[in-house]
Amino acid sequence: MTDRTSPGYAEIAAHYRQLIEDGSLRPGDSLPPMSQVKEQFGVTITTVNRAYRLLKDEGLTLPRPGAGTVVADQPQVASTGAARLARIARTGEKYAPGETSIGHVAHLRSCHDPQVADILGVELGDEVVLRRRVFLRDGKPAVAAFSMIHMRALVDVPELLQPQPFDRFWQEIYTERTGRLTTKSPERRTARLASSDELELLGVQAPENAAVPVLVLVNVFHDDRGPLEVWEDVYAPGLWQVEGEKP
Known part of the structure; x- marks a missing residue:
């Protein structure tokens, strides 16, 4: 009989899902035998299955x-975007x-x-800082990411106008220099028609004036003075997203 505090099958699946997402388990790697997982988590073989x-x-x-x-x-x-930030916090890996x-x-x-x-x-019409990058998946455009940042952030992090990526999330630098902590609102999901610029960034070939729907995820960040950044991820058609957030 298993301990009543033993994890359920969904929790065990979440454990290996996280290892896959973080890259600890890569395509082609074998998962442990079910008998080993059974002993590790103290559950039945049915739960592992x-x-x-x-x-x-x-x-x-x-x-x-x-x-x-x-x-x-x-x-x-x-x-x-939320999963990307969570991965950086857990592993230090940007990609x-x-x-x-x-x-x-x-x-x-x-x-x-x-x-x-x-x-x-x-x-x-007011100016904001725009930072843009395109994430590639196996060499193909997957996500066009846009960060619209309040101008007040430039006072403390002027490097925001340098196009090269930071070696960590820029808001960590902002917090170090200002003492202000940032928080993220829950990630929002919506669908809309892609702009021609977004289609070009994602390498999507479509007839002129064609309506191409895309998935858009929005993250909003704040500090104690108010909203600081709006981060939009625009997904290439045909992709599905992995949230991957864990406490």
């Missing part, structure tokens, strides 16, 4: 003769396995998006 079946149903693993359960290739998976980024741009730009202006508490 359900956990492994869930990972398979999610497309994260597959059976392979002679190797047991192995991590599957995931060319259609891209992490969310998921098979991921990199290109097209880094940083400059001042007039804010013409009413929603972004409202969130940041600025007037339409």
Whole structure:
């Protein structure tokens, strides 16, 4: 009989899902034999079997003769911004396995998006800092990421106008220099039609004036003075996202 505090199958699946997302288990790597997992977590073999079946149903693993359960290739998976930040905090790794980024741009730009202006508490046409990059998954554009940052952040982090990526999340530098902690609102998900610029960044070939729907994830960051950054991730069509946030 297992201990009543033993994890359920969903928790065991979440453990290995996290290892896969962080790159500790890479495509082709074998998961431990179910008997070993049974002993490690103090559960029944039925619980382990359900956990492994869930990972398979999610497309994260597959059976392979002679190797047991192995991590599957995931060319259609891209992490969310929240998951990316959580991974950096856990592992220090900026990129998921098979991921990199290109097209880094940083400059001042007039804010013409009413929603972004409202969130940041600025007037339409006011300048904001725009930072842009494109995340590649296995060499193909997966996510166009846009950061719209309140101008007051430039006072303490002038490096925001340098296009090269930071070696850590820029808000950590902001907190060190100001003593102000930043917080993130819950990640929002929506769908809309992509702009022509977004389609170009994502390498999507579409007829002129074609309506191409895309998934958009929005993260908003604040400090004690108010909204600081709006971060939008625009996903290439055909990709699915992994949230991956854990306490």
